[in-house]
Amino acid sequence: MLEDLLHLIETYNTITIFRHQNPDCDALGSQFGLKQWIKDNYPNKDVYCLGNQEDELFPKMDVIEEERMKQSLAIILDTANSERIDDERYKLADKSIKIDHHPCDETYGTYNYIYSNMAATCEILAQYFYDMQAVKIVSKECATYLYHGLLTDTLSFKTPSTSEKTLFLASFLASKNINIAHINQRIFNKSLDEFQFISYLRSKLIIDNHVGYIVLSLDELKQYNQTVSMAKNCVSEFGNIKEITTWAIFAEVTDGVFDGSLRSRCVQVNDLASKYHGGGHYFAAGVKHLSIKDIEALIKALKKRACKYIN
Numbered sequence: 185m186l187e188d189l190l191h192l193i194e195t196y197n198t199i200t201i202f203r204h205q206n207p208d209c210d211a212l213g214s215q216f217g218l219k220q221w222i223k224d225n226y227p228n229k230d231v232y233c234l235g236n237q238e239d240e241l242f243p244k245m246d247v248i249e250e251e252r253m254k255q256s257l258a259i260i261l262d263t264a265n266s267e268r269i270d271d272e273r274y275k276l277a278d279k280s281i282k283i284d285h286h287p288c289d290e291t292y293g294t295y296n297y298i299y300s301n302m303a304a305t306c307e308i309l310a311q312y313f314y315d316m317q318a319v320k321i322v323s324k325e326c327a328t329y330l331y332h333g334l335l336t337d338t339l340s341f342k343t344p345s346t347s348e349k350t351l352f353l354a355s356f357l358a359s360k361n362i363n364i365a366h367i368n369q370r371i372f373n374k375s376l377d378e379f380q381f382i383s384y385l386r387s388k389l390i391i392d393n394h395v396g397y398i399v400l401s402l403d404e405l406k407q408y409n410q411t412v413s414m415a416k417n418c419v420s421e422f423g424n425i426k427e428i429t430t431w432a433i434f435a436e437v438t439d440g441v442f443d444g445s446l447r448s449r450c451v452q453v454n455d456l457a458s459k460y461h462g463g464g465h466y467f468a469a470g471v472k473h474l475s476i477k478d479i480e481a482l483i484k485a486l487k488k489r490a491c492k493y494i495n
């Protein structure tokens with residue numbers, strides 16, 4: 185796997201690492217995990233993690249000048265489409281490599297590695313670092329970053345994408361002496377605000393034909409001090425209700441315009457999402473710029489699919 189990666193890393197002195205907008209723990213974990221691995225094994229190389237949005241669980245993003253960028257090898261992680269890459273300057277790089285696990289044919293890199301059977305981009309990197317461990321170091325720091333992405337993209341090793349290999353590679357990362365309990369607490373412990381917001385979401389959930397959904401207004405978000413992306417992240421709260429096989433959260437971004445997250449245990453959602461400026465995985469996808477009418481049409485389509493499945 186990743187046949188040309190090592191040769192390319194060895195060829196370039198400057199390496200820039202990109203990931204998608206609204207980064208999750210897989211995007212950031214793979215980004216900082218790869219940077220750490222390169223720095224551990226090639227201390228003289230200059231490696232930059234780029235992107236405009238930051239996350240308190242990860243270090244600050246790096247800053248780079250345009251001239252430097254032009255000399256670099258760009259590695260873009262966990263990003264299916266070029267329009268979702270956070271920081272367009274990847275286009276300036278001398279060569280680029282796409283490494284991703286989302287099922288998508290867009291080959292925006294000079295080299296493209298898409299492993300859609302992998303549960304996370306962090307799993308792709310963990311497998312690669314495992315294969316290389318006889319000759320390259322895998323530090324505790326690197327393993328900790330990768331474990332973040334493996335844990336969250338599999339919803340704590342619960343998704344259908346979780347395989348024997350996923351658990352094997354989690355064990356490999358754990359063998360680097362990472363603090364599993366601490367990582368879990370950092371990622372999953374909630375603030376009281378979040379807890380109360382989730383209680384509110386539970387009270388608002390509409391259930392119809394095995395589809396559960398919530399539509400949130402700007403006022404409601406403001407009332408609970410939540411951003412649209414925080415609200416969308418709460419979609420995972422509704423994944424273990426027997427009567428619901430497919431579920432969604434929509435949150436108002438600006439007046440009458442909503443973004444949303446779709447999930448299912450049994451029906452495809454990414455093809456529907458692609459009709460609403462979105463996309464993603466077979467069972468987990470995002471949508472953008474929907475009107476209330478769009479939401480109604482989308483829920484109707486989901487119900488049509490979901491009603492055939494009862495668990």
Ligand SMILES: [Mn+2]
Nearest residue numbers: 210262304305
């Ligand atoms: Mn991912």
